[in-house]
Amino acid sequence: MLDKFSHLIYPVFAIVMSLIVGGILIVLIGKNPLEAYKILFQESLFNYYGFANTLTKTSPLLLASLGILIALKGGQFNIGGEGQIYLGALGSTLGGLWVNNLPSFLHIIVALTAGFLFGALWGIIPGYLKAYRGVNEVIITLLLNYIAINLISYLVHHPLAEPNAPSAYSPLIAESAKLPIILPKTLAHAGILIGILFIIIVGILLKKTIVGYQIEVVGLNEQAARYGGISVSQTILLVMALSGGLCGLAGATEVMGLKYRLFENFSPGYGFNAIAIAFLSRGNVLGVCVTSLFFGALLSGANIMQRSAEVPVTIVGVIQGLTLLFVAISTQVKK
Numbered sequence: 331m332l333d334k335f336s337h338l339i340y341p342v343f344a345i346v347m348s349l350i351v352g353g354i355l356i357v358l359i360g361k362n363p364l365e366a367y368k369i370l371f372q373e374s375l376f377n378y379y380g381f382a383n384t385l386t387k388t389s390p391l392l393l394a395s396l397g398i399l400i401a402l403k404g405g406q407f408n409i410g411g412e413g414q415i416y417l418g419a420l421g422s423t424l425g426g427l428w429v430n431n432l433p434s435f436l437h438i439i440v441a442l443t444a445g446f447l448f449g450a451l452w453g454i455i456p457g458y459l460k461a462y463r464g465v466n467e468v469i470i471t472l473l474l475n476y477i478a479i480n481l482i483s484y485l486v487h488h489p490l491a492e493p494n495a496p497s498a499y500s501p502l503i504a505e506s507a508k509l510p511i512i513l514p515k516t517l518a519h520a521g522i523l524i525g526i527l528f529i530i531i532v533g534i535l536l537k538k539t540i541v542g543y544q545i546e547v548v549g550l551n552e553q554a555a556r557y558g559g560i561s562v563s564q565t566i567l568l569v570m571a572l573s574g575g576l577c578g579l580a581g582a583t584e585v586m587g588l589k590y591r592l593f594e595n596f597s598p599g600y601g602f603n604a605i606a607i608a609f610l611s612r613g614n615v616l617g618v619c620v621t622s623l624f625f626g627a628l629l630s631g632a633n634i635m636q637r638s639a640e641v642p643v644t645i646v647g648v649i650q651g652l653t654l655l656f657v658a659i660s661t662q663v664k665k
Contacts, residue, residue: 341610341617341657345624348652355648356641366639370646373638374631382516386588388626389521390415390580390597394604395611395618396525396532397449397576402608403536404569405549410456410471411577412601413478414449418578419585420482421448423490423592426503426585437506442524442582449578450571452478457570461563467570475601483594490592500592509587519587526619528576533615545569577601598629606654625650 353363373380394411401408408414425441432440456470483498490500509520536542548555548565555562580600589596603625611617632646 341612341621344610344653344656344659345621347656348649351652352645352649355645359641361639361641366635366641366645369638370631370635371627373634374627378513379516380630380634382513382518384623384626384630385513385518385522386516386626387629388622389519389525389583389587390600391603391607391625392522392525392619392622393528393580393583394577394600395607395622396528396615397453397573397580398604398608399611399613399615399618400532400536400545400576401569401573403549403613404545404565405552406457406460406566406569406573407468408453408456408471408570408573408577409468409605410452410474410478410574410601411580411604412597412599413471413475414452414574414577415581415584415597415601416478416482417452417574418445418449418581419592419596420485420581421445421578422507422582422585423500423503426507427501429507430504432506434506437504438509438586441503441507441586442579445578445582445585446575447578449581450575452578453570453572453574454567457567457574460570461566479595482592486592486594492591498594502591503585507586508590509583517588519583521583521587524579524583525622528579529615529619532576536615541568577604580604603650606650606657610653610657612657 349367353367356363356366374384375381394415397414398408398411422441422445425444426437429437429440452474455474456465456467459465459470460467486498486500492499492501509524512518512520512523536545544555544560544565545568547558547560548562548569552562555565581597584596584600585592607618607621607625610621628646628649632643635641635646636643
């Protein structure tokens with residue numbers, strides 16, 4: 331019975347322990363942890379505007395962590411989610427700027443598809459190098475993050491720069507390419523619905539299809555996969571493309587639902603947070619949904635906690651790091 335629910339027990343253990351240790355740190359700076367946590371979660375989950383902000387933060391985390399998860403399922407460590415988010419944002423921006431005279435529904439699909447394809451392209455690069463050249467994907471994906479971030483910085487300073495802008499950003503995308511707001515008078519947009527849709531799609535892909543079976547077999551044992559007639563190289567290429575594409579969608583929803591233009595350094599580290607979420611979820615697609623909401627609530631409530639309880643926002647970063655640490659510890663305990 332314990333093994334049946336272990337995918338829930340161990341992440342919950344990690345979250346609880348990180349909150350306990352974070353509470354101790356809050357005590358050490360002379361503040362009340364119960365009051366701080368009450369403000370943090372009450373404002374981010376049970377306040378209308380706070381919850382809307384949580385959904386806004388959760389949307390890119392959900393899509394990017396799904397991307398990291400599908401790579402892990404295939405035995406690949408995609409550390410390049412941040413760069414793929416930036417490339418996806420670029421793709422959707424170009425789709426929103428250069429495509430005209432389309433109905434809103436079609437324009438949104440075009441821009442989202444461009445974001446997916448740009449992110450997938452950035453994922454295929456390390457996928458190809460790993461599958462056909464034996465290059466470690468961790469190193470390549472990590473380095474591609476810096477290339478992507480600096481590429482976007484160059485573009486918004488020069489060829490895509492808004493004329494006479496006070497800072498580095500692109501022109502506004504077309505109105506027809508913007509995602510609709512789902513909670514009136516807030517910034518909560520349909521990106522969260524796209525994330526939920528892909529939770530379902532990825533869940534079906536991994537559990538109900540031959541492709542999902544091949545991905546899991548390759549992730550568990552490449553030698554056994556080859557013996558069973560599965561093309562390991564093609565599977566690696568596929569999972570890295572899907573992983574990059576989902577991260578690209580995270581960047582696309584940020585542009586189309588929140589920013590409405592491409593900014594320099596627009597991501598606060600969603601791609602790196604997604605790695606923690608994917609590990610915390612322990613390969614469970616539904617777990618990604620819950621843990622993304624948890625991280626989204628932390629990010630949403632951090633500033634309110636600082637203003638109301640005088641607890642620094644850096645505590646939230648510590649809690650996120652501790653959560654990942656306790657996930658690693660719980661994995662070893664299970665073994």
